[in-house]
Amino acid sequence: xxxxxxxxxxxxxxxxxxxxxxxxxxxxxxxxxxxxxxxxxxxxxxxxxxxxxxxxxxxxxxxxxxxxxxxxxxxxxxxxxxxxxxxxxxxxxxxxxxxxxxxxxxxxxxxxxxxxxxxxxxxxxxxxxxxxxxxxxxxxxxxxxxxxxxxxxxxxxxxxxxxxxxxxxxxxxxxxxxxxxxxxxxxxxxxxxxxxxxxxxxxxxxxxxxxxxxxxxxxxxxxxxxxxxxxxxxxxxxxxxxxxxxxxxxxxxxxxxxxxxxxxxxxxxxxxxxxxxxxxxxxxxxxxxxxxxxxxxxxxxxxxxxxxxxxxxxxxxxxxxxxxx
Amino acid sequence: xxxxxxxxxxxxxxxxxxxxxxxxxxxxxxxxxxxxxxxxxxxxxxxxxxxxxxxxxxxxxxxxxxxxxxxxxxxxxxxxxxxxxxxxxxxxxxxxxxxxxxxxxxxxxxxxxxxxxxxxxxxxxxxxxxxxxxxxxxxxxxxxxxxxxxxxxxxxxxxxxxxxxxxxxxxxxxxxxxxxxxxxxxxxxxxxxxxxxxxxxxxxxxxxxxxxxxxxxxxxxxxxxxxxxxxxxxxxxxxxxxxxxxxxxxxxxxxxxxxxxxxxxxxxxxxxxxxxxxxxxxxxxxxxxxxxxxxxxxxxxxxxxxxxxxxxxxxxxxxxxxx
Amino acid sequence: xxxxxxxxxxxxxxxxxxxxxxxxxxxxxxxxxxxxxxxxxxxxxxxxxxxxxxxxxxxxxxxxxxxxxxxxxxxxxxxxxxxxxxxxxxxxxxxxxxxxxxxxxxxxxxxxxxxxxxxxxxxxxxxxxxxxxxxxxxxxxxxxxxxxxxxxxxxxxxxxxxxxxxxxxxxxxxxxxxxxxxxxxxxxxxxxxxxxxxxxxxxxxxxxxxxxxxxxxxxxxxxxxxxxxxxxxxxxxxxxxxxxxxxxxxxxxxxxxxxxxxxxxxxxxxx
Numbered sequence: 001x002x003x004x005x006x007x008x009x010x011x012x013x014x015x016x017x018x019x020x021x022x023x024x025x026x027x028x029x030x031x032x033x034x035x036x037x038x039x040x041x042x043x044x045x046x047x048x049x050x051x052x053x054x055x056x057x058x059x060x061x062x063x064x065x066x067x068x069x070x071x072x073x074x075x076x077x078x079x080x081x082x083x084x085x086x087x088x089x090x091x092x093x094x095x096x097x098x099x100x101x102x103x104x105x106x107x108x109x110x111x112x113x114x115x116x117x118x119x120x121x122x123x124x125x126x127x128x129x130x131x132x133x134x135x136x137x138x139x140x141x142x143x144x145x146x147x148x149x150x151x152x153x154x155x156x157x158x159x160x161x162x163x164x165x166x167x168x169x170x171x172x173x174x175x176x177x178x179x180x181x182x183x184x185x186x187x188x189x190x191x192x193x194x195x196x197x198x199x200x201x202x203x204x205x206x207x208x209x210x211x212x213x214x215x216x217x218x219x220x221x222x223x224x225x226x227x228x229x230x231x232x233x234x235x236x237x238x239x240x241x242x243x244x245x246x247x248x249x250x251x252x253x254x255x256x257x258x259x260x261x262x263x264x265x266x267x268x269x270x271x272x273x274x275x276x277x278x279x280x281x282x283x284x285x286x287x288x289x290x291x292x293x294x295x296x297x298x299x300x301x302x303x304x305x306x307x308x309x310x311x312x313x314x315x316x317x318x319x320x321x322x323x324x325x
Numbered sequence: 326x327x328x329x330x331x332x333x334x335x336x337x338x339x340x341x342x343x344x345x346x347x348x349x350x351x352x353x354x355x356x357x358x359x360x361x362x363x364x365x366x367x368x369x370x371x372x373x374x375x376x377x378x379x380x381x382x383x384x385x386x387x388x389x390x391x392x393x394x395x396x397x398x399x400x401x402x403x404x405x406x407x408x409x410x411x412x413x414x415x416x417x418x419x420x421x422x423x424x425x426x427x428x429x430x431x432x433x434x435x436x437x438x439x440x441x442x443x444x445x446x447x448x449x450x451x452x453x454x455x456x457x458x459x460x461x462x463x464x465x466x467x468x469x470x471x472x473x474x475x476x477x478x479x480x481x482x483x484x485x486x487x488x489x490x491x492x493x494x495x496x497x498x499x500x501x502x503x504x505x506x507x508x509x510x511x512x513x514x515x516x517x518x519x520x521x522x523x524x525x526x527x528x529x530x531x532x533x534x535x536x537x538x539x540x541x542x543x544x545x546x547x548x549x550x551x552x553x554x555x556x557x558x559x560x561x562x563x564x565x566x567x568x569x570x571x572x573x574x575x576x577x578x579x580x581x582x583x584x585x586x587x588x589x590x591x592x593x594x595x596x597x598x599x600x601x602x603x604x605x606x607x608x609x610x611x612x613x614x615x616x617x618x619x620x621x622x623x624x625x626x627x628x629x630x631x632x633x634x635x636x637x638x639x640x641x642x643x644x645x646x647x648x
Numbered sequence: 649x650x651x652x653x654x655x656x657x658x659x660x661x662x663x664x665x666x667x668x669x670x671x672x673x674x675x676x677x678x679x680x681x682x683x684x685x686x687x688x689x690x691x692x693x694x695x696x697x698x699x700x701x702x703x704x705x706x707x708x709x710x711x712x713x714x715x716x717x718x719x720x721x722x723x724x725x726x727x728x729x730x731x732x733x734x735x736x737x738x739x740x741x742x743x744x745x746x747x748x749x750x751x752x753x754x755x756x757x758x759x760x761x762x763x764x765x766x767x768x769x770x771x772x773x774x775x776x777x778x779x780x781x782x783x784x785x786x787x788x789x790x791x792x793x794x795x796x797x798x799x800x801x802x803x804x805x806x807x808x809x810x811x812x813x814x815x816x817x818x819x820x821x822x823x824x825x826x827x828x829x830x831x832x833x834x835x836x837x838x839x840x841x842x843x844x845x846x847x848x849x850x851x852x853x854x855x856x857x858x859x860x861x862x863x864x865x866x867x868x869x870x871x872x873x874x875x876x877x878x879x880x881x882x883x884x885x886x887x888x889x890x891x892x893x894x895x896x897x898x899x900x901x902x903x904x905x906x907x908x909x910x911x912x913x914x915x916x917x918x919x
Contacts, residue, residue, distance in 0.1 A: 094622065110497065111621070114351060114374040114375065115621040117366060117374055135505050141507055141508075142373050
């Protein structure tokens with residue numbers, strides 16, 4: 001325990017040039033009670049199986065020190081934040097929302113490797129969805145500990161990944177508790193959904209304007225729609241992120257259109273639906289076009305998942321269809 | 326001897342460039358490394374991040390400039406280059422196939438091998454098309470454009486049916502980058518690339534003769550078809566090696582030999598060596614710009630050479646007396 | 649030196665040379681004449697292995713041409729082309745030096761001997777003054793002398809020239825032909841030259857081959873070959889042949905069609 005503390009001090013000193021603000025944060029990190037908690041012996045559950053394997057097949061023996069973490073994707077950052085590990089983040093991508101003065105390491109696909117090395121993380125977290133295998137390999141060749149999370153295509157994946165976050169951070173109990181709460185809420189929602197008297201409403205979830213990209217069957221977005229009591233019009237697609245043609249959308253006639261917020265493009269998307277050719281679409285006629293926070297849909301964390309389900313339920317709640325079960 | 330002087334100057338410039346560029350990057354390390362550094366992080370960044378990048382850029386610049394000058398000579402056309410001839414495109418297609426087809430991605434060395442095969446296939450196609458038109462400029466450029474287009478279309482086809490995760494890697498190949506380069510891959514490509522370059526230097530006299538046309542070449546005791554086929558294979562090998570490391574880096578092979586020809590003249594031996602050296606310098610500098618211009622964001626190096634080279638190419642088209 | 653018997657050759661689709669036989673002896677100056685498409689250039693291309701498919705026999709120094717390696721052949725036979733497209737701006741010296749290619753190994757640098765051969769070739773063909781010039785910026789006459797110098801640098805035993813003078817004015821024509829005559833006399837260089845200009849051919853060559861549609865129509869001394877009958881038959885045009893008052897060689901004058909029809913006397917005149 002003393003050893004780690006000493007190490008921390010050395011590292012902190014070295015990072016003085018990164019800015020006083022950052023230094024303050026580091027000191028805070030050492031001082032905060034949470035830090036001590038992490039150094040406490042790992043919970044029982046972790047002792048029984050103390051080897052975890054990442055998505056690239058690289059095993060990692062737990063417990064590890066994970067005090068200087070660089071997440072290589074915004075979704076990883078979000079997961080870390082949920083587990084109150086914001087203080088352990090020493091570098092971020094340009095897309096990660098981290099308050100305070102955390103240096104950037106560039107973008108997801110081509111992060112600046114020397115910047116990462118310079119920050120001396122004891123753990124780099126990458127995802128199969130967001131990062132290139134070449135980057136991971138390069139980092140590993142530089143003797144950095146890199147853990148790669150598998151693809152997140154379902155709630156199940158999200159749950160599994162989140163448990164892994166818990167174990168990596170030595171916060172398994174915390175993670176389990178969060179998951180348990182969400183799981184029970186989901187079961188409740190599921191029961192209510194099954195009790196519905198009418199057919200599920202059809203939803204077109206728009207992720208882009210040109211092309212008209214949406215989410216297919218094997219995605220967590222499809223699951224969000226189902227939990228919310230809807231039916232994804234693109235659920236028959238084998239591709240995870242299919243592009244639908246305009247005529248296909250007109251024929252599939254969604255009751256609700258949900259646009260993932262894309263900034264400027266969103267305005268463009270809203271305008272697009274006012275065009276004459278879409279006039280017969282049920283969602284357009286009844287003005288059921290909603291804009292949803294893109295982070296909820298694009299950053300797979302358990303919290304975002306449940307938030308997305310809740311929000312989408314709101315959108316679908318006041319919908320009734322003539323067809324009954 | 327003006328030529329010898331230019332080459333010596335280029336060697337000195339290359340060494341200086343390498344030393345200077347080792348010290349430039351987003352983390353702003355000073356030149357303390359020259360006197361040896363005991364700081365672990367610094368030495369890691371210098372010797373395991375920047376040095377392999379610089380070596381990679383050096384080799385690729387050398388290879389592409391060499392390939393360009395040879396292609397220009399054997400096709401007797403100053404617009405020939407791996408990029409404009411669609412050879413790089415073919416190599417990228419090979420790489421794309423490699424990343425997507427599970428069987429291929431499992432085999433070791435399949436990446437450079439597929440890049441080479443892709444390059445070779447393009448060369449054969451370009452050769453077949455243009456030999457019917459006596460390697461005229463228009464047939465060369467047209468077949469190059471068409472071939473690049475076909476290759477990129479197939480790459481896009483692969484994209485549209487693969488997972489986003491698989492696309493990303495290939496996409497980076499299309500843009501060209503040295504960011505994740507590693508010593509093992511450098512080791513794999515270095516020997517065929519350098520061997521290929523040496524072979525070309527050894528054949529420089531024959532290549533000179535080949536620029537006079539097939540008939541004159543055979544009058545001077547050289548079998549033009551065999552020689553050209555051989556040189557094409559060597560060029561594909563070099564291009565394939567380059568693409569396997571860096572992806573598609575355009576216009577180096579066009580611009581560098583052009584500038585060098587105006588300085589050292591068209592004689593192949595001097596031209597090849599001067600082009601190889603200055604190609605290496607150019608790409609090392611480009612890559613340094615790529616990692617430091619808007620640090621810590623990495624620019625694809627192909628974007629930098631593409632812009633610089635593209636402008637040069639347009640200038641060439643405007644100013645050329647005849648193409 | 650060169651012995652051709654029953655030679656036929658051509659390209660995939662078409663036979664150009666049809667069953668011709670002739671011989672060229674050491675030290676001769678032979679002119680090949682004939683209308684366009686009569687097979688003059690194809691004959692040269694067969695001799696230099698550019699056209700590799702042939703039937704009959706084509707012996708150079710008692711050895712079948714197909715058995716000669718190109719490199720060895722290039723030390724024996726040099727060719728001066730009518731024209732070359734210069735893709736790159738080589739210096740004249742470097743261009744002439746390429747004539748040494750068949751003597752140099754791949755890893756060999758040019759020796760003093762090579763240097764001497766290049767210098768001599770340039771002096772003989774009168775292009776020493778062009779040494780530092782660039783081939784893409786030379787005039788037609790200069791270029792032709794440079795081609796000649798390159799061929800001479802090959803130190804050939806047999807020199808083939810394909811219409812070397814057709815792009816040149818009369819002054820340069822005479823200059824080149826005079827040079828060739830001198831090589832022939834002083835060095836004993838055997839020359840076979842394709843010529844369009846019948847008068848130049850008659851003036852400089854010891855012997856002429858008149859080709860017509862891939863066959864030898866007539867072979868022999870200029871006065872035997874350049875008769876109005878032969879020329880009329882092969883070129884399908886009316887000519888008058890006279891004797892050059894100074895050299896005593898035959899001199900061919902074309903007669904315009906309309907003059908021929910209106911002037912009955914001409915028939916006697918041309919004898």
